[in-house]
Amino acid sequence: MSPEESIDRPDSLDPLEDVLALVGTRATSASTLTGRGEWALRFPAPAGAKFNSVVQGTCTLTVAGHEPLPLRAGDSFLLTSPAPFALATSPAATVQPASPLFRGEGRGAQAGPATAPVTTRLVGASFRFAHRARRLLLDPLPPVLLLPAHADGAAFVQQTLGRIERELDEERLGARQVAQQLALVMLVDLLRHHASTGQGPSGWLRGLDDPVTATALRAIHADPARRWSVRSLAETAHVSRSTLAARFKKSVGQGPVEYLTRWRLELAAHRLITTDQPIAAIAQSVGYGSETALGLAFKREFGTTPGAYRRTASPT
Incomplete structure (x- = not known):
């Protein structure tokens, strides 16, 4: 595979x-x-x-x-x-x-x-x-x-x-x-x-040892394009919003929505350099409503636009 x-x-x-x-x-x-x-x-x-x-x-x-x-x-x-x-x-x-x-x-x-x-x-x-x-x-x-x-x-x-x-x-x-x-x-x-x-520093891998956080992480990875919120992720994990937010922050080191945003952008970055999909299609596939919305988030995270990243980054 x-x-x-x-x-x-x-x-x-x-x-x-x-x-x-x-x-x-x-x-x-x-x-x-x-x-x-x-x-x-x-x-x-x-x-x-x-x-x-x-x-x-x-x-x-x-x-x-x-x-x-x-x-x-x-x-x-x-x-x-x-x-x-x-x-x-x-x-x-x-x-x-x-x-x-x-x-x-x-x-x-x-x-x-x-x-x-x-x-x-x-x-x-x-x-x-x-x-x-x-x-x-x-x-x-x-x-x-x-x-x-x-x-x-x-x-x-x-x-x-x-x-x-x-x-x-x-x-x-x-x-x-x-x-x-x-x-x-x-x-x-x-x-x-x-x-x-x-043990060790916080991060997504440590989050997998917490059953509540792990449930939210698996939900995000199963469907990253879904319009997740702290409420919907908490419902998936069968806990309150405050419980999910606290446990996710403690184990992963960031909030669930922040993690979701960064994972979406990592997926977008990967697809930009490993596929020839149009940027608008990539934006839709990772949960952004438009190419413009992806571009703004991508620029904040990586300091460059999706188009420039595609032209200059290397998959290896």
Whole structure:
């Protein structure tokens, strides 16, 4: 299913699915890292998001500007900020740049003395996004998301990681594509876990953990062109207007009508650069009565007109 098909479905009820589709989420690489003895690697800032899971042994994750995070077998993490990071099994190990070790996409890398026994294994993947991902998906998230080995769903993650390892090790037909698709499953699992904790900064993902707010979010995503109001959304969630407004603001960080406006404009921006629909038709499809009404709201939000955005923005 293409991103356009997913986000245009009238029966779409999953805000997470909608946002991942809208930003064109894809895994660009999946790889393994085998550590021997003591080792330490320095990684450049990821362009999008970076996932890793410890399959064997222990190591420490250090992200610029944050406290070191000890990791053990079964722990997984997602880096969402463009900051350099390091992985190490010992503070005494000489730090080496990681990039030269990963010679080819989908191939494994070795760290540490070649003659030492294997002490650590990790599986990782990188994610790229095609459309405004930093604001929509990554900015509302903490710089590091952790899925501990004891968390719900962690065992399933390890099973999927085992499949990724086999695909990459055996190099069967389509192995890299399979590994990258499985990596997307890891991404969704980490985002689900974060949503279920109710922790971290406010945002639409945190709102999914509140049943009242989640009902309103799903209603908006199912029919963004509908003339929603706080009253109609509250009726859908079976609560009062004041309750919906307070809980939505607390979890999402903005009011329901403000969220609706921004989501409509994100949809419009996406359609401007991925379709050749007339601007007037796009305006109608996202809930604006006219091209002029969309233009005014679009200019306030993005600082440019829909026509200029279409001419200058890139879908990638």
